[in-house]
Amino acid sequence: MTGTNRHVFRYCPHCQSEMGLRQNGGVDRPVCPGCGFVQYLNPAPGAGVIVLRDRRVCLVKRKFEPRKGLWSLPTGFMEWDEDVQLTARREALEETGLEVRLTELYAVESGVLPPDIPVLVVFYRAVEVGGELQAGDDAAEVGFFEFGQWPGPIAFAAHRRVLARLEKELST
Numbered sequence: 001m002t003g004t005n006r007h008v009f010r011y012c013p014h015c016q017s018e019m020g021l022r023q024n025g026g027v028d029r030p031v032c033p034g035c036g037f038v039q040y041l042n043p044a045p046g047a048g049v050i051v052l053r054d055r056r057v058c059l060v061k062r063k064f065e066p067r068k069g070l071w072s073l074p075t076g077f078m079e080w081d082e083d084v085q086l087t088a089r090r091e092a093l094e095e096t097g098l099e100v101r102l103t104e105l106y107a108v109e110s111g112v113l114p115p116d117i118p119v120l121v122v123f124y125r126a127v128e129v130g131g132e133l134q135a136g137d138d139a140a141e142v143g144f145f146e147f148g149q150w151p152g153p154i155a156f157a158a159h160r161r162v163l164a165r166l167e168k169e170l171s172t
């Protein structure tokens with residue numbers, strides 16, 4: 001529960017009783033003493049894509065916080081009713097203008113989106129099948145860049161891990 005206070009309901013969203021804490025499944029969870037509602041706190045799932053042109057990687061410059069102005073693989077959160085593969089294709093299109101076909105499940109990474117949102121990101125390799133390279137949605141810029149010649153700092157540790165692994169694999 002450490003670091004989650006900001007995300008814990010103070011009052012039950014169903015009956016407005018003040019929430020308490022109770023052991024549930026070995027974890028202290030926010031529980032409503034009035035109606036029994038349990039607030040499950042889970043990481044937010046998202047998807048990202050790795051698109052290459054030869055050995056250059058598609059990166060986007062973040063338009064908004066957190067880590068505004070830094071660079072990342074095209075990534076975004078899953079919508080409630082979305083399949084994770086659809087999320088990956090949708091985010092690619094929204095942020096880069098590229099229509100992609102997913103070719104491989106590449107990595108699943110846990111991390112924390114600053115300041116304190118636990119996330120799980122599913123990264124796919126993908127190839128371009130259409131569209132036109134153009135920054136959109138929450139991307140300020142988009143481009144393809146050589147390993148070791150990124151246009152700026154990479155925003156998130158999970159993305160740095162994925163890029164490091166990819167560089168290693170492509171160089172062998």
Ligand SMILES: [Zn+2]
Pocket residue numbers: 012013014015016017032033034035036037
């Ligand atoms: Zn309640």
